[in-house]
Amino acid sequence: MTHPWTRRSLLITAGGVSLAAGLPAATAAAAARTGTGTGPARPAASAADFAALRTTWRELTLGTGFSPTAQPFKDRLATLGADAGRLLASMAPADGSLWPDAVYADPDPNTDPESFGYSERLQTSYVRLRTMAQAYAQPGTGLTGDQALATALRTGLDHLYEQVYNERTTRYGNWYNWQIGAPQALLDSCVLLYDQLAADRITRYLAAVDHFVPDSAVGSYTGTSTGANRVDLCRVLALRGVVGADAGKIALARDALTPVFPYVTSGDGIYADGSIVQHTYVPYTGSYGAVLIDGLSRLFALLSGSPWAVVDPKRQQFLDSVEHSYAPFLFNGLMMDGVSGRAISRGVAAGDPAGTEANDHLRGHPVIASILLLGEGASAAERDRWRGLAKGWCQRDYYSPVLSDPSLSVGALARLKNVLDDTSVTPVPEPSGHRQFPGMDRVVHRRPGWAAALSMASRRITYYENGNGENVRGWHTGSGMLSWWGDTFANGQYSDSFWPTVDPTRLPGTTASRKKLADGQGGAWGAARPDVSWVGGSEADGYAAAGQYLKGLASTLLAKKSWFFLDDAVVCLGAGITAKDGQSIETIVDNRNLGAAGGAPLTVDDRPQPTAYPWSATLPGARWAHLAGHAGYVFPGGTTLKALREARTGAWRDINAGGSPTPVERRYLTLLTDHGTDPAGAGYAYVLLPGASAARTAQRAADEGWLRILVNTDDIQGVSVPSLGFTGVNFWFGGTAGPLTADAPASVTVHERSDGTAVIGVSDPMRARTALTLTWARPVAAVLSRPATLTAATTGSSLTLTFGDLRGTGGVTQRAVVRLG
Template structure:
């Protein structure tokens, strides 16, 4: 279906100047472009600038020293030059050398020998393979020809513009234009469109060709197809930004931390470069772009790093760790902030957010700022702009099957898949052991070990014991590409922006294992439930509670308070299964509580690997060296081909041993149901449930399957809030019956919700019908007055507007002292205070580095149940079952409320 021209495109077209570009315009474009590559020159008084300049010079010197020019290559490890990946990476190395040549203070600044070396290398590649007459060979990666090589080549040409002859400039521009080819494809979306447009603009800037600048600029808006694939708009399919905070690439892969960041980087660079020309991009077009910074990118960052669950196959690249993409996003913010056409309030916020990323990141220990980023941050610091508050609460992006949960001292990210979203991305011989990355992989990040997933995790982790996943232990074959999961249910919701619920109807790729899985994201813990765990692979089925990459310095571990031998440098691994166990504790993580008292297995082992085990695509760094890491794995063995396996456990990130023991002794959470039909918990005055086939809990009956959370915080809370979603994204409506004598009139509700009262005076009994058709799994909310509350209903709070999601559910951060670039220790973490939601907040780590006490006894998680008649069932009874397609159909135990058939 053809989409009509959007109002933003029409506005942009109307604002375009008919004035042709003058030589002065082109010169200004080149100056601005060069500044995006070298940083704006200013007085150096920043450790980050010194570090970045030193790193740049050192890397360039290493590249120069390792050159071995021949008839088939420039660098021996990038041979033969005729392979597209090798000439593309050769250009990228030459760009680094050209940067070092162009920046004052570098050891190569205006070194004529270096200049000649780069120019001769450009001539060699042009004469041998990459020029305006080249024809892409069959089987070669188109991206190297159309995007990767052009972007690097344009940067080099602008850096060396005054050193290149007019003929060379013309040839470079012609090469870029020829290899980019047509830009009118409807399939060209998102990051790829932004990259190609940027390269085309650059080719015009080099050759003073206004036609190419114009083509590149208007391709961003997709002028040719009336804005159908404009990168300034939300998309309905394919690559790009989606409603609700998702970013997809290659149609089915969540990628806000990879392609999404690249999209923003290239767009922000184009916006910055064009801002002083007649082809400027105005603020009206950038509305969607700026809104997504809060909804799409901030929730998937932790301590300046992009979380792994939205990075696709990039996790298998040693040269692009989590912080690399965090820094690239920071650079995008700085480009936007340095553009006068961007409204002042946005520019200030982008600088504030950039400072927040910079202050919270464990840099330069992992991956320091490059020179452009370092100069930009120096300017932000000199302007004394305070850091933005980090996100706090639960953030669901249902169109990508992802859930993020942020607390002051830790964060969690859940990767799921469905009939809509791919399990994993394995492409170009990258990410070769991905089998369970989308089957409920639960990433938990803590301040105790901030670099856990960056410490050579991916080549050494056990792919058959992925945290959060239930799977058979049968060997898997080579990964396939571009396929979705077998079932529809994958998603969840947030409750008042503070707590979260997720559910996954899991069936493995080979259909050898299945389970109904639920996660409950609370203030101080994550509760995980599983039921109907079944198998047909002829092997054991395991649910992995934890597989932790231990810090290099080792980590103490205890079971029921008894410390285990975990000294670093040990020789013999150990594995134990405990029949009766309540809790365990790991210094570098926090606590584990086993809520069903079933057998749990523990394994401590030394795992070896190489990055080439998971990535055989050429990388910048020689990463074939063997690596060894120590791991602690905790799992439930459901047996060989189980029919109705179950589990129930709690993760307490950043908790102390005393808090973990207290949680195990008196659990503040009541597991009311854990069956293949219904999984639910109750804490304080709140209930969270996944109704897999409808049912009843207390005062509420769900006629149709859904995810739902309802209740209130404490007796002082003025209203009862219900949040509900359709994780299958296939239903047309959800119907609920609420028969609660404490509910009065409606306070606020979404337009999708209809109410039918069953009693006079509109209190006590109500039928709630939610129209979910076409809402793509979003959360719907309704709020009622609580009759038992005796205050007034003036100014009742309601959920924040979409554009303020991250600010109204975030903490307030105080200034954090950042370590100098030469030190190898982490700075203290920001002190943050959650938004007031009538519960005792979790305090942040103090400057002494000690971990604060968790508010295990906070009112939200410990008050006695009061929502209907809920019987505690920490240990659910077994039920008779019959297996059909690996899904154990279980009758509800006698001690649970009856369900409503559907």
């Protein structure tokens, strides 16, 4: 099943950074063609060089090092041959289409609102031809070298050229289909069929590519020519150069990668903190980021050892992103949904109700394969380390075994099987630690046996992205959604038809209004952003605080939300919850997908609850709850807990215009706090214990000294856990919480170590502080290390830290280490 990477509808052509410093965009492109731009001078190229590149790309496309008669390749190749056979049998060239179900001729591209659909079907036609070309070129498909298939491929390529994809056509619909999707599939087919295509045919096809993807497409680093999109465009230009034996095109593609490597501080790209953003406002490590690493790993491998090798020293920053940006969001083979944007709505495509359901695991596997390919061009130490990471991720993915992933190409499958079979590779276990990504308002916390991820929104980062009819009900995914997974349990929580069946107003961890929202509410492409700045947190020795000043999407809801991440728990606080819409406001303690069967007994304060569907109850005075096979929940001081079991039915079409209309049903257990209609200053407090038994949950609830809630108000939220030596406070305004006093908004975490030292983490989530003073009422003998932003420190019976300008820190934690008095 193929999900086209649909992108922005508008090709922005405003000026931006040119590829050659100080040169206009057109001059920069020309410089790249002649070898005078940002890359090394263009060497003389021979026919052998281009032939070698074609061979390399063929191998990258088809895979190497596997036996076509061995599993899982034998079945995969047979499936490829069967798919190609069906496409061959149904291909029927006609005016406006190559297949009857893929009409690409738009009757009125200037006014037709369905133009996107027509351009996507053009791309679909080329993708189908590539599938047929792969079956022709791959061994073991049953159609390998089949001349009837080769003839049909030539017929199909000619038909699309003559009818639509040529130098005389003005594009319509989605720019992406014309500049990336269609030409990538076309050029891949040209490589695979190179010996079967006469020179005049190739000349015609390349003229079409030049028309839709001119050199100016990479003339400035702006609009749709940034980040993953830029890498995709470079892939088109490089392959156009390979197929057409054009050294200048390949040099242009290589040099046009240069702006992708440096860290950015806003907009699209990779941030120094590891964030990956696309479409200016959308965290996209798992989707556009996947395109980015796939494209760069392929281009690095293609050009390695050739006259056009990528030697820019800044490429190391991208290599560093494997562990800095990608690995934190990979957990036992899956890629976390909170960084996958609208891709979470791509489940089963329309017209393919029996198809494989795209999910977090199937998004994770190709990223792992790309990391392995990227490692072939990295240092030996990086390569070996990444192979260990990949083997660990794959071995631990019990929910969706990687070698059974039907969405993987044979080449990706071969790389993954190679590392699994390599007895010299020791699998690397999941790490224990905490990472904050202030560049995209995301947090990841890991401890042995479980991992959690937090998704927030600010004026910098959108609540959610919708576009092209995708993810139209992702409204609250940035409203403090707290996702979590276990190592041997609950790995399919968000994989098993979660997104089309979950109540979109009851996402785990969120505080949201029950107000009915329209599909796509707030605007497309990340337009929906709250006018708030205080979103972020701080970290000390892997313990952390995170906070979000929440303004509800299209509602009057206001709330202060804080999370404190510990060894076996996440402490969750809410305060100042206010709204005036005449709607009920809820905080969702958790919302667990129990699959098609349901089950999972719930116990509240030692009292087993019914397992029937539907069922709901309001349980006043609840101190703890336990959901078997999932987690424990503790409510300090008690709460009125609402619990419900419901069987929910939905279809992927409900949240994605291209999704299957076939309904699916999943059963849910939801725990929530109902703040009532139009609350004024409401709050909550609960502790999430992933994987805890009922006994441990009850024990934690009975231990009233384990957690101290220092303050939970609209001004300050803070906790301490004496047994861990941890104190965490989010100062929404200056003030005092326990032993900590700040004179301005800040996030502060303190960890007192057993060796007589302590780590103090301070951040400026608002990125507005020109000065900040923090006082800790604790005897301190000396400051052992300090960040550059710390301008003064006073020790003695208490500690006072004075920070200078924090506006340029990007919300990153400023870390000091002290010796306790």
